[in-house]
Structure formats: C-alpha cells, structure tokens
Amino acid sequence: MTQQNSSTQPSIIIIGTGFGGLGMAIQLKKAGFERVTLLEKDSQVGGTWRDNTYPGAACDVQSHFYSYSFEPKHDWSRKFGLQHELLGYMEHCVEKYGLGNQIRFNCEVAEATFDESLNLWSLRLTSGETLEAQVVITATGQLNQPAWPDIKGMNDFEGTCFHSARWDHDYDLTDKRVAVIGTGASAIQFVPEIAGKVQSLSLFQRSAAWVLPKADRPFKRWEQTLFKVIPIWDRLYRYLIYWKNESRGLAFTRFSRLLDIFARQAKTEATKYVSDPEKLKHIIPDYQIGCKRILISNDWYPAINRPNLDLVTDPIEKIDSTGVQTRSGDHYPVDAIIFGTGFRASEFLSPIRVTGRGGKTLNEAWQDGAVAFKGITVSGFPNLFMLYGPNTNLAHNSILYMLESQFNYVLDCLKVLQKYPGAAMDVRKDRQERYSSVVQQGLEGSVWSSGCNSWYLDANGKNTLNWPGFTFSYRFSTRHADTADYQLLDPPG
Numbered sequence: 001m002t003q004q005n006s007s008t009q010p011s012i013i014i015i016g017t018g019f020g021g022l023g024m025a026i027q028l029k030k031a032g033f034e035r036v037t038l039l040e041k042d043s044q045v046g047g048t049w050r051d052n053t054y055p056g057a058a059c060d061v062q063s064h065f066y067s068y069s070f071e072p073k074h075d076w077s078r079k080f081g082l083q084h085e086l087l088g089y090m091e092h093c094v095e096k097y098g099l100g101n102q103i104r105f106n107c108e109v110a111e112a113t114f115d116e117s118l119n120l121w122s123l124r125l126t127s128g129e130t131l132e133a134q135v136v137i138t139a140t141g142q143l144n145q146p147a148w149p150d151i152k153g154m155n156d157f158e159g160t161c162f163h164s165a166r167w168d169h170d171y172d173l174t175d176k177r178v179a180v181i182g183t184g185a186s187a188i189q190f191v192p193e194i195a196g197k198v199q200s201l202s203l204f205q206r207s208a209a210w211v212l213p214k215a216d217r218p219f220k221r222w223e224q225t226l227f228k229v230i231p232i233w234d235r236l237y238r239y240l241i242y243w244k245n246e247s248r249g250l251a252f253t254r255f256s257r258l259l260d261i262f263a264r265q266a267k268t269e270a271t272k273y274v275s276d277p278e279k280l281k282h283i284i285p286d287y288q289i290g291c292k293r294i295l296i297s298n299d300w301y302p303a304i305n306r307p308n309l310d311l312v313t314d315p316i317e318k319i320d321s322t323g324v325q326t327r328s329g330d331h332y333p334v335d336a337i338i339f340g341t342g343f344r345a346s347e348f349l350s351p352i353r354v355t356g357r358g359g360k361t362l363n364e365a366w367q368d369g370a371v372a373f374k375g376i377t378v379s380g381f382p383n384l385f386m387l388y389g390p391n392t393n394l395a396h397n398s399i400l401y402m403l404e405s406q407f408n409y410v411l412d413c414l415k416v417l418q419k420y421p422g423a424a425m426d427v428r429k430d431r432q433e434r435y436s437s438v439v440q441q442g443l444e445g446s447v448w449s450s451g452c453n454s455w456y457l458d459a460n461g462k463n464t465l466n467w468p469g470f471t472f473s474y475r476f477s478t479r480h481a482d483t484a485d486y487q488l489l490d491p492p493g
Helices: 019-030 083-096 185-194 221-229 231-246 249-253 256-273 277-283 300-304 399-419 429-444 471-477
Strands: 012-015 036-039 058-062 080-082 109-115 120-125 130-133 135-138 160-163 177-181 200-204 309-312 316-319 323-326 331-333 336-339 353-355 384-386 424-427 486-489
Touching: 012 019, 012 120, 012 130, 019 036, 019 083, 019 399, 036 130, 058 231, 080 083, 120 135, 135 399, 177 185, 177 323, 185 200, 185 300, 221 231, 249 256, 256 277, 256 300, 277 300, 277 309, 300 309, 399 424, 399 471, 424 429
Parallel strands: 012 036, 012 135, 109 353, 135 384, 160 336, 177 200, 177 336, 200 309
Antiparallel strands: 058 080, 109 120, 120 130, 316 323, 323 331, 424 486
16 A cells, blocks of 8 residues: 555545445555545445345456456356345455445435635535535446436326336336336346246337347356466456457447348347247347447346236326326236336436536536546546546446456546645546547547437437547546646635
8 A cells, every 4th residue: 555645635525335436445445545445325335236126136347357356256156146145245345445434335425526726626415414525426327317318197007016126126017917117228138037937018119229149047066166366367368358259349439331241140039039920120220239228137138038028119198097098099007017117317316416626517518418538537636536437438348458448547636636635636627528529539440420319418408428539538638637638626724
C-alpha cells in the first residue's frame, strides 16, 4: 500500500457497492487513500447481482473476464458465472480488502449539491441526514432502476404482479397461469426456467431478439486446479477471452455486415428447435442483428416450442382484474404477471438530484442527452466522477475492463487534487463538447444506428450508452488525466 499524507487527502464518498463502487474502493485503498466512505441504499453489497435473483440469472460475459484483473478466481463453476457466484465473489472482495467498516448500508442518496464557496459536495440522504465530501464518485450503474411499462389498468390486476429485477420468491408459480411481458435479456434467462412448471405461459413480445447459442459448460475439477496452481494459465485464459470478445468490436462499429454470419446461426438454431411455423415466423427479428442487444441462450428456443407457451405478438391494449387484453380484443386470463421489461438505463444517477455550479442541475445540463468527458466527468460539476457513465457501455466485451480503466483515470485525478488541497477539478466545456462530438461521430456508422428502437437510445433517440470503439482504445485514452482538460478551482479562503 502506498503511504500518503492523510492531511492532504480529499474526503471521498462513493455511491453504490456494485462492481464499480467496490473496485474503486479497493484501488483507493491500495493507493493509500483513507478518507473513503461507501454509501449503499440496500442492506448488502452487489448492485445488479444482488437485485436480479430471478431463476436462471447469469452473466453473458465469461466468468474469468467478468471479474477484477487484480483479484482472479480460479474455481468458477461454469464458463459463464451464475448470479449467486458473482454476488459471492463481490462479498469475498469486501472481506479480503477490509471494506466492511467503510460501507454504510441502508443509506440512499436523494440529493447531491456542490457548494462553490467551500468546494464541497453536500449529500442529503432519504433519511434526512446530510453528509459532506470534497469528492463524490458515483457507481450507481446503468441497470439499477427497473423500467415498468405504462400499460392501462396495471393497478386493476387482482393477481400477483412483479418485475423480474424484484422477483417474488414467496410466490409459487407451479401450475399457475402466467403472463410474461417482455422478451429481453432477463426473460431469455427466466422463461426457460419457469416454462416447465407453470400451467400456461403467455409470452407478450413487442419485438423479437436475436439469440445465439451460449458456449457454456461446467468447469472440470482439473481445470479449476490448473487455474489455481498455474496462475499464468489463468491469466492467459483471460487474455484469450479478451481478444476473442474484442474481435467483435469491428462488426458492431464499422463492418456490421460481418454480423450476418451470426444472424444465419440464430436462424438455424431457431429452425432446429421451434417446430410451430407461426411461432417461428415471429421469433426471428426483422431488424439488423446487433442493433439491439444480442442475447445468448441454449434453452430459449426449446422453451418457445413448448405447447404450454403461447407467443403473443398482438400489442397489449390493457390489463384488467383477471388478465391481459390485446388490441385485437383477445383476453388472456392469468394468475400472475411478470414484467421482463428491463431498466431505465439511460437515466444516469436517477433518481438522485444533482446540482452543480451556478445552481444548475444535471437534468438541465443533460436536457439534450447525457454526456460526460471520457464518460467520467461533467462540465459544471467539479470533483464529481462517474463510473459506467455515458457512452461507456459495451455490446462486445466485459464492462469490468472499462471500469478498471475508469478506476485508473479517477485515481490520477485524485492525485492532482492531493497536490492542491481544497481545490476542485471541473472539466472544460469545450473539451467535453469536442470529446462528445467524436464519440457521436463514431456511433453514426455503427449497427446501433441502423434504425431499430433499442434501450441504447434515450428519449431523444440519441445513443448515450455505448462506446463506439475498441476497449483498448478507451483504456489508452484514460491512462492519464491531462490537467489541460480541466479548470482548477482555487480552494476557499
């Protein structure tokens, strides 16, 4: 651990204890920063891997690469980590790096306000308590606010109703008539798990998803042993995963026709497992593959083919006391409704109200769409650093690689602040605008701009989520913080 003069260290608050918040806290600890507090709105760590406990919940990035580079785990049970394993890994990191006494649980931030006279952030919790810190690092993620659809009569339903991200484990689905609304990444995983136990499943699909086979299997004991006794093999295996995944970047950002190979593979899989011609017709998307998130599963198509699963593509008109009615007038009586409708991914930091210099709120600054310099800092909001911010999401590789790049950049900024105790860093507006312009230009030729309506786009149709290039180019751009990109605000007094 690096020894530092604690008197010159800025006080730091990290909001969130998912992979971003915990990883940042570990790196701060390694660098010798001691005045660090983590705020967690829930009663345990884990972020999206704590919240999403639906049946079949698992990662779609390989286990060895969906973990910190500085904390390898040799005994993953499968090639793709399961929810409980990923949560266990994060709890292990908290214990190993002694973060427990730095975390305050059940502390939800309602408001964050920057005091220009003191160069200090004031955080008001929902409990009414107020905390202060010179630096705020947000690690709230993009998948923490469930997206509930706006369907007429939702409150009239007299059966059981819940979102997949808030799964009701007390409700037994056995032999029940169930409606699932949505066919995104969560539904792809939980529908096959519940389809065999329910009496009937009405699956309401607005648009089909491209689904590819998942190259998943359990690790053999000897493989786990090999990872443990020959650490270099573990590192090499991770390295190979990285480059295999990274090679897909070109297809998403520049040469989208390369993705047609995967489209043919998805069609072949669907034809192999789905025998009902009507279902088959509706389960193959009509948009360019990659425009929306490509999903991976080995049991989705077999589940669709089940006789007790009814694929409904007629738009929903309303929900009443006993079930779901479609626009054509068909009524589906059900005992339970499960919403697999995803998250409000483009509403960064929601529902926290963030106020920066001149009393300007983040919502006002982002009225034309979320934007941040390198996806981390926002002009007018000094000493506020975002992890997994605008345009840092990926469709082809592990977000943890992006997060580790951000950890490094934020640390570099904090070292600058340590040289100037009490000062604040505010990214220059012209640098932010120039950076954003380059990012948006890069997105113009990408597959995500091919015309479909996806969760990558905000309400204005702007892609505020995805990074339009290789992850190694992002790492290169975040290797150092250039003070020329920032205005250094003098300390008070």
